[in-house]
Amino acid sequence: MNDMVLLAHGDGGVLTHELVRDLFLRHFPNRTLKGLTDAAVFTGLAGRLAVTTDSFVVSPLFFPGGDIGKLAVCGTVNDLAVSGAGPVYLTAAFMLEEGLPIADLDLIASSMARACEEAGVEIIAGDTKVVGRGHLDRIFINTAGIGIVPGALDLGYERLAPGDRVIINGPIGDHGMAILAARESLDFAGRLVSDCAPLNGIINELLREIPREVKMMRDLTRGGLATAAKEIAVAAGCDIHLEETAVPVRPEVRGAAELLGLDPLYLANEGKFMAFVSAPSAEDALAVLQTHPLGRSAAIIGEVSGGSGNLYLRTPFGGTKYLDMLVGEPLPRIC
Amino acid sequence: MKELAKFRDPQIAKALIKEVNAVAARVAERLGRRIVLMEVCGTHTVAISRAGLRGLLCDHLDLRSGPGCPVCVTDYADIDRMVALARLPGITVATFGDMVRVPGSGSSLERERAAGAEIRICYSPADAVAYASAHPAREVVFLGVGFETTAPAVALSIKEAARLRLNNFSVFVTHKVVPPALDALLSDPELKIDGFILPGHVSAIIGLKAYDSLNARGLPAVITGFEPNDILDAVRQLLLMVLAGEGRVINGYARVVRTSGNTIAQQQMDEVFKITDAPWRGFGTIPRSGLTMEDRFKKLDALERFVLPPTKSRVPSGCVCGEILKGKLTPRECTLFGRVCKPMAPVGPCMVSSEGACAAYYNFERRQRGGTAVE
Numbered sequence: 001m002n003d004m005v006l007l008a009h010g011d012g013g014v015l016t017h018e019l020v021r022d023l024f025l026r027h028f029p030n031r032t033l034k035g036l037t038d039a040a041v042f043t044g045l046a047g048r049l050a051v052t053t054d055s056f057v058v059s060p061l062f063f064p065g066g067d068i069g070k071l072a073v074c075g076t077v078n079d080l081a082v083s084g085a086g087p088v089y090l091t092a093a094f095m096l097e098e099g100l101p102i103a104d105l106d107l108i109a110s111s112m113a114r115a116c117e118e119a120g121v122e123i124i125a126g127d128t129k130v131v132g133r134g135h136l137d138r139i140f141i142n143t144a145g146i147g148i149v150p151g152a153l154d155l156g157y158e159r160l161a162p163g164d165r166v167i168i169n170g171p172i173g174d175h176g177m178a179i180l181a182a183r184e185s186l187d188f189a190g191r192l193v194s195d196c197a198p199l200n201g202i203i204n205e206l207l208r209e210i211p212r213e214v215k216m217m218r219d220l221t222r223g224g225l226a227t228a229a230k231e232i233a234v235a236a237g238c239d240i241h242l243e244e245t246a247v248p249v250r251p252e253v254r255g256a257a258e259l260l261g262l263d264p265l266y267l268a269n270e271g272k273f274m275a276f277v278s279a280p281s282a283e284d285a286l287a288v289l290q291t292h293p294l295g296r297s298a299a300i301i302g303e304v305s306g307g308s309g310n311l312y313l314r315t316p317f318g319g320t321k322y323l324d325m326l327v328g329e330p331l332p333r334i335c
Numbered sequence: 336m337k338e339l340a341k342f343r344d345p346q347i348a349k350a351l352i353k354e355v356n357a358v359a360a361r362v363a364e365r366l367g368r369r370i371v372l373m374e375v376c377g378t379h380t381v382a383i384s385r386a387g388l389r390g391l392l393c394d395h396l397d398l399r400s401g402p403g404c405p406v407c408v409t410d411y412a413d414i415d416r417m418v419a420l421a422r423l424p425g426i427t428v429a430t431f432g433d434m435v436r437v438p439g440s441g442s443s444l445e446r447e448r449a450a451g452a453e454i455r456i457c458y459s460p461a462d463a464v465a466y467a468s469a470h471p472a473r474e475v476v477f478l479g480v481g482f483e484t485t486a487p488a489v490a491l492s493i494k495e496a497a498r499l500r501l502n503n504f505s506v507f508v509t510h511k512v513v514p515p516a517l518d519a520l521l522s523d524p525e526l527k528i529d530g531f532i533l534p535g536h537v538s539a540i541i542g543l544k545a546y547d548s549l550n551a552r553g554l555p556a557v558i559t560g561f562e563p564n565d566i567l568d569a570v571r572q573l574l575l576m577v578l579a580g581e582g583r584v585i586n587g588y589a590r591v592v593r594t595s596g597n598t599i600a601q602q603q604m605d606e607v608f609k610i611t612d613a614p615w616r617g618f619g620t621i622p623r624s625g626l627t628m629e630d631r632f633k634k635l636d637a638l639e640r641f642v643l644p645p646t647k648s649r650v651p652s653g654c655v656c657g658e659i660l661k662g663k664l665t666p667r668e669c670t671l672f673g674r675v676c677k678p679m680a681p682v683g684p685c686m687v688s689s690e691g692a693c694a695a696y697y698n699f700e701r702r703q704r705g706g707t708a709v710e
Contacts, residue, residue, distance in 0.1 A: 184458065245345075260458070261381070261433075316345040317352065317563055319387020322698075 005100040010130030023102070024126060027109040028092075028116070032124040040125040042089070047151055050085035052076055053144035059137055061104065063182040065174070065194030066270070068141060069108035073115035074198045074270060075221070076145040081200035082217040082273050084155045084207065085147030087119060093127040095140040108139065119198035121145070152211065157236035159215040165282035166240065166302040167275045169202060169295040170195070171248040172225050176267030177256050192252060197271035202292040206275065209288045213281035219273045223326040226265040228274065229302075230311040230325050239307025242323075245316045246301045265313070266326045276304065342562030351567040352391050358574040362529075363395035365578065370396045371527060371662050372573055375517065376534030377404030377688060378561055386563040392570065400691050401660060402516050402615065403534055405481045406433050407684035407691060410614040412648040413509045414439030419643045420476050420507060421452035426641075427470070429463035430478040431485075432456045437687055438680065440649040460485075460492035460506075467496070467504035476637045479508040483540040486510045486626060487600035490607035493628070493635050507637040508628055511613055513537050514545050515624035520661055521552055527662030530555035530573035532566065535588045542596025546584045553582035560588045607632055617656030617683035651675050656683030659692050666696040673697060 008015045025034060032040045056072040066074075073090065080087040092112065096105070116123060174195040181192045199219060207214060220228050225247065233240045249264045257264050271294060277285045282300055289295030311323045341347060362370050374380055380400045383389055389398050402408050418439055421428045428444065435444040435454060448454040453473070457463050460477055467475035479489045489506060496504040513534060520526065531554065533546070538558045549556055555576035559569035569587050576582060586592055604626070613625020628636045653671050658664040666672045666685065676682035678694050685691035 186458070263385075313387070315385070315387040316343075317348040317386050317388065317391065318345070319389075319391045321384065321387040321390075324698075 003102055005096045005098055005102065005105065005130055007098050007130050007132065010096070010128060016128065019128060023106060023109060024128075027113040028123045028126075030122045030124060032122070033126065040089075040091075042124065045088060045146065045148060048149040050080050050083045050147045050149050051144065052079040052083070053142065054079060055140060055142040057137065057140050058179065060179075060182050061108065061138060063194055064178050064191060066196035067108055067111050068139060069110075069112035070115045070196050071270060072141040072143045073112050073119065073121070074196050076143040077115075077119045077121060077198045077200050078219040078270075078273070080145050080147040081198075081203045082219045083147075083149065084153045084217070085149045086204065087121045087145050087147040087200050089124045089146050090116070090121050091125040091144045092123050093142040094129070095136055095142075096128065096130045097136050097138050098130055098133050100138050105139070108141075115198060119200055150207070150211070153207065154212075155214065155216045157216060157232065160232075160236040160238050160276055160304050161215070161278075162238070162304055162306045163279045164215055164276045164304040165279055165285075165300050166229070166242065166304070167277055167282065167285055167289065167298060168220075168225070168248070168301050169199075169272055169289050169298045171250045171253065171297060172220065172269055172272060173249060173253045173257060173264035173267035175270040176224065176262075177253045177264075179268070180260070180262075181256065186256070192256060195269055195271035197294055199271060199273055199294065202289060202294045203273065205292055206285060206288050210277070210281050210284055213278045214285070215276040215278065217273050217275045220269040222268050224264070224266040224268060225272075225274070226263075226311065226313075226323045227325045230309075230323060232276075233307070233311050234309035236304075237307075237309060239305045239310045239312065240302060241305060241312045241314065242302035243314050246299050248297050248299050265323065274301075279303070339562060342560065342564045344564065347564050348386075348567060351564060351571060355392060355396075355567060355571050355574065356394060358571065358578060359392065359395040362574050362578050366529075370529050370574070370577065371399055372396065372530045372532060372570060373399045373401045373528050373660070374532040374566075375401040375403040375513065376532075376537065377407070378536065379532055379534065379559075379566060380404065380688065382561045382563065383566060386566075388563060388566060396570070398570075399528070399660070399662065400685070400688060400695075401531075402520070402618065402684065403482070403513065403537075404684065404688045404691070405485070405511060406431075406437055407687040408511065408516075408615045408617065409434070409437060409480060409509055410616050411440045411650045412614065412646070414443070415441065415646040415648045416638070416643055417444060417478055417507060418442045418447055419646055420637060420641060421447040421454060423474075423641060423643075425472075425474050427453040427455055427466070427473045427475045428478065429455045429457045429466060429475055431480060434478055434480055460489045461495070464492045464496050464499070464501070464504060467501050468499060471503055473503060475504050476641075477504070477506045479506045479510050482511055482513050482534075482537050483600075483604070484536045486608065487540065487597075487603045490603040493607050493632055494603075496635055497632065505635050505637040505640045506628070508608070508626060509613070510608065510626035511615070511624055512541075512610070512626065514541070514549070515621050516615065516618070518548055519618065519621045519624070521549065521554065523661050523663075525661070525663055528554075529577050530557070532556075532569050532573070533558040533584065535560045535565070535591060538586075538588065538592045538596070540597045540600045543584065543586060543592070543594045545596070550584045555582045556584045557587045558584065558592055560591065615684075616687070617654055617660075617685065619657070651682050654683040656685045656693070659685055666693040669693070
């Protein structure tokens with residue numbers, strides 16, 4: 001095989017076949033995909049189904065705690081999981097820039113395979129395109145996913161009610177800070193590692209224990225905790241009150257963010273979700289989350305009240321701040 | 336970080352807040368109106384907002400954001416020049432992050448980046464020198480924006496570029512110095528500000544002597560740090576001075592600020608820059624309030640190095656940020672407020688900064704319509 005991606009890898013000819021056979025099928029060896037048919041035909045999914053799609057354009061491609069491949073699997077798995085769906089199948093489309101080292105593509109595909117195994121999903125359809133140098137940044141990946149929502153499960157904004165508790169499964173800002181540090185080669189003492197992880201396992205346990213008392217869930221990605229909470233408050237037509245002291249943030253993330261003038265509440269996450277749970281079940285939910293490796297430092301961070309779409313943060317000093325959505329990318333401040 | 340703990344301790348903060356509110360009630364009664372204190376520095380503004388202090392002290396006291404956000408006070412014409420530089424072929428503009436969104440009269444660096452300009456966000460001017468050194472085919476222009484806190488590092492990077500004989504690095508200097516802007520505010524006889532929270536980092540560089548003229552005016556002023564309890568203690572000291580009818584500059588940040596300031600940083604600045612008149616967004620030109628490069632570094636001055644197409648800066652007339660900062664007008668009395676001047680299309684510095692008086696007013700009123708009122 002060549003050592004780098006050529007335009008000819010995307011022309012549907014010999015090199016395309018070679019790439020699919022020797023690289024993708026090696027990492028994703030399932031029967032449906034092996035057929036190399038125009039569409040994956042399958043049976044076995046019945047009832048309420050959930051479908052989602054997401055595109056991944058992260059730079060750098062490899063960062064502490066993950067890479068674009070792991071992200072592409074976890075991102076789609078997590079979107080299904082927070083919707084209450086058990087993810088089953090994924091599709092993956094690769095857009096490649098000519099000149100991308102095949103070794104990098106191999107690493108990315110093997111990382112996707114590992115993430116699929118961890119999440120218990122299979123990639124059953126795929127596509128590869130190659131564009132000329134400079135037309136995209138090395139590799140973009142789109143994944144779509146399909147999952148099954150248990151029939152009795154009822155999640156949605158409309159279920160939020162005053163008094164519901166907001167629970168998060170761990171510290172915020174790890175992914176955003178890790179990416180920024182890797183992108184800019186920032187030399188911080190202590191390691192900043194992305195939290196990129198499939199959340200369907202931990203969410204499955206939560207829904208198994210208290211299926212009725214979980215009102216809705218949201219994974220925290222771009223825009224961070226504050227943007228996600230604000231979106232929910234607006235969509236649900238209620239107010240959300242967060243306690244700053246209750247929100248877990250790793251000291252190294254807090255320190256790096258402070259140095260750069262960034263707010264962890266607005267930093268990206270790839271392995272965190274918040275769950276809205278009725279007050280009497282909040283402690284039970286917390287206990288379930290804390291027994292899972294991805295929820296060791298889960299915490300109750302706030303609650304819902306009647307209102308009109310406002311998000312408030314109570315500071316350790318007793319002040320209350322109004323939080324809005326992130327405006328533009330987080331930029332380091334000059335002073 | 337541990338030694339900072341007491342400056343963030345919520346218990347100490349709560350006691351301070353209680354004391355401040357009690358003194359503020361007495362001062363407000365004595366004055367027969369609300370008290371107005373100005374935090375001069377943008378970093379104080381952010382720290383106050385982070386801790387949610389404004390809402391905790393708002394019974395009798397307005398904390399007003401001053402002219403100390405360097406990005407916010409960068410003049411239209413200067414941003415238009417930055418945009419013009421970014422449009423030149425082969426140029427990489429290197430800048431601190433928060434500069435990219437500030438609009439000039441036609442565009443912003445953010446828009447130019449979308450249109451194809453190469454804009455690199457740097458964490459330090461040394462990064463820009465390193466980038467220029469590694470990319471000899473690019474012309475790297477660093478945007479020297481900021482007060483006495485950033486100017487010394489920029490001065491160092493200019494000297495470093497000269498030492499390396501880099502012929503593809505230059506700096507567009509719009510540095511400003513704080514005390515003349517304060518003097519300009521204070522020289523208005525109708526000024527309605529009862530005291531100043533003076534910047535900690537700037538003061539650490541310039542020292543106490545730089546505030547001689549402020550001291551002579553007899554207004555209460557406290558230099559302080561950026562932790563919540565630093566700020567609360569400064570407010571407490573200011574109120575006690577107002578109550579006692581005293582006015583002088585107190586150094587409440589003695590753990591960092593020395594009388595003589597940081598003489599090494601001052602030397603670096605003196606070596607590379609000289610004082611000049613400078614335009615401040617919303618204020619007009621303030622005499623001797625800016626820095627420009629000394630002649631022997633002219634080769635590294637972007638404005639000497641590149642011929643920019645003539646730009647006509649169209650500044651919407653009627654901006655009264657200067658008057659708002661002096662406490663003479665409220666944002667609603669500005670004819671541009673909410674119509675021409677909005678957070679997404681700001682005219683003056685009070686709207687550019689999300690914590691500026693006008694942006695705060697704009698958002699507050701929106702929230703009033705939406706629900707509960709908090710900070």
